[in-house]
Amino acid sequence: MEIQITTRDVQTLSCDALIVGAARAPQNGQEEKGIVLSTTAAAVDKLLDGLLQERAQAGEFQGNLGELLTIHPMGRLAAQRVIVVGTGAQAKLDAQAIRRASAIATRHVQNTGAKQVVLAQGWQIAGIDEALTAQAQVEGALLGAYRFRKYQKSDNNQKSIAQLLLLASEAKKDVYEQALHKGQVLVEATNFARDLINEPPNVLTPTELARRATTMAEQAGLAYEVFDEAKIKELGMGGLLGVTQGSAQPPQFIILRYQGDPQHSDKVLALVGKGITFDTGGISLKPPADMDEMKGDMGGAAAVIGAMQAIAALKPAINVTGLVPTCENMPSGTAFRPGDILRILNGKTIEIVNTDAEGRLILADALSYAEQQGFSPIIDLATLTGGIVVALGHTMTGLFCNDEQLTADIIAAGRTAGEKFWPMPLDDEYGDMIKSEIADIKQTGGRWASSVTAAKILEHFVGNAKWAHLDIAGTSYGDKKSYQEKGGTGVGVRTLTELALSLAQ
Known part of the structure; x- marks a missing residue:
């Protein structure tokens, strides 16, 4: 998909779909209908003699998050269609609302066969950062347009957007260019992680995960190393060896290194990702x-590997190492x-219960x-x-942390x-429940x-970090x-x- 900035006038901007935003107006406890239009939506409304507000007053569109209204301008705009997407209540308007609205609208127009799409959800109101809004639009659009179809021989219904344009004013073009770059980097890394998660397990074995991680590292300019089973045994990684011993697939321990602050090479942020490629x-x-x-x-x-790709592209002044232990968990005679007891790298033993x-x-x-x-912090x-799903459902990730500032960060x-x-608790009393x-x-x-x-349990292996x-x-x-899509989110x-x-700053 080609992604560019455009500064053309909205009336003459030719495209298959022009996406603009509208928020639900404050109700003040009354039943009155009304929407608040984004900057470009207001301009479109004026060119269409108030048609957008008219449809809202008629009850056809209220600006709820993800709600869609399609307008055919009938030649009064160069755009074939105007898609008004709701961003929710004006009081709650933020980058995430714009990101979700952009994803929903882009996914919708992609499914209708649009090839050239313009994102024009810019908001010039207090409390809304224009650069963050631009980035959120790009992220939402690319997350929404994502599909995993590589194993389908043919899909007559598959449609994809060829060109995505982000509308900006000439005065803010540089700001939008930077926002587009960052948003594109973040989503490409997220979608790379989603691809890894969505791969079938007969393809994405531990060895293949290591291959894809190191291929990415070579392309991104990261240093890397992969420990094979012999090296894992030599180091005494009894947890990784214990889990993998029932599988025909050998384990791997992947290390990815980014050095953005070589003068402080002793200070390293460590990112550690669980890599069970299939769990029976x-x-x-x-x-x-x-x-x-x-x-x-x-x-x-997948999240750690994707984050290392994005960090390498954005080049913050910080040293980061990604660590990925990966194997399968399979039932077999081995x-x-x-009832087993495994000895972990740091010498501590764990009694196996399940x-x-x-x-x-x-x-x-x-x-x-x-x-x-000596890495710290370790995440x-x-x-x-x-x-954690019982506790928080599918909306929030559980955060356990031994440092208040790191939690806040x-x-x-x-x-x-x-x-x-x-934030979840780590009180000492819970430790009594894992005594053997x-x-x-x-x-x-x-x-x-x-x-x-x-x-x-994990807390036993981080020392004072x-x-x-x-x-x-x-x-x-x-x-x-x-x-x-159903499948990996890349969270x-x-x-x-x-x-x-943020830590680099």
């Missing part, structure tokens, strides 16, 4: 329903068992490695527990990226507070919605990148 549950076998979605159990790994709680075992090795290297992402980065995080009588710790604390006890654990089990993989890519940018 092992001996503690999962039920068949929805097991196909377990190809997405490497969503944390699989690890409930082989379907495997992610914490490979993360334990990766976090131990990060801690031994891990993992589709770790069903418990992650939440702020997520807000900028349009991703939500909710025969090992240093027990692999699970049982049903209650399961996401918290999983985080408490500042550390955050992001449980993305509810946000990494989603059902089909009006603004995204975490943009937040991690925004965090690196």
Whole structure:
């Protein structure tokens, strides 16, 4: 898809679809109808003799988030169609509302066969940053237009946008160019992560994940290293070796390095991603329903790899290392068992209770490695527990952190990226639930507070480093919605990148 800035007059701007925005007007407790038009929408409304406001007054369109109104200008504009997309209540108008509205509208016009689309949701009102608005439009459009169709031999209904234009004033063209670049970088990395998650597990094995990560690294200018099974054994990564021993696929430990601040090479932000390329549950076998979605159990790994791509492109003055332990969790005669004890890289032992709680075992090795290297802060992402889905659903990612400032930084980065995080407890009392009588710790604390006890296990492997654990089990993989495909969401890519940018400052 070609993406460009245009500064042409809206009346003469030829395209298949012109996307403008409208918010729901304040109601003041009354039933009156009304919308607040974005800057370009107001100009279009004037050219069409008030048609947009007229349709709103008639009750055809109220400006609710994602609501669409199609207008055919009948030659009064060069655009074939004007798509008015609702951004929700004016009082709640922000970059995320614009991002979602842009995604919904772009996905809609793509499905109708539009080839040339213009984004014109610019808002010139108090509290709305024009550059962030421009970036949000680009991000929303590219996230909404994403499709994963590489394994379909033919799709007669498949349609795609050829050219996407972002409307800007001549005076703000440079601002919009920068916003377009950043938005495009962030979404290309997010969609790369989505591709990895959506790949079938017979294709995306641990070896293939390592190949794709290192290919990206070569293209992005990142240093990289991959530990094979022999090196993993030499280091004593017993968690990774234990989980993988039931699979015919060998494990990999992927390291990606970005050095944006060579004068302070001892200061490194570490990003750690759980990379289970397929999770059957092992001996503690999962039920068949929805097991196909377990190809997405490497969503944390995908997020880290995608974030490293974006960080390399945006070049913040910070050093970042991505660590991805990856393997399969399969049942076989060689699989690890409930009752086994595994020794992790830092020497601590874990009593196995349920082989379907495997992610914490490979993360334990990766976090131990990060801690031994002196990295701080350390942030891990993992589709770790069903418990976090029970607690927070599919809207927010659970955030467990041992440092208040890092918690605030992650939440702020997520807000900028349009991703939500909710702080969860790490109180000492939860540690009692993972005490073992025969090992240093027990692999699970049982049903209650399961996401918290999983985080408490990880806490044993970070030493004194500042550390955050992001449980993305509810946000990494989603059902089909009006603004995204069913499958991987790429959650975490943009937040991690925004965090690196903010820490660099």
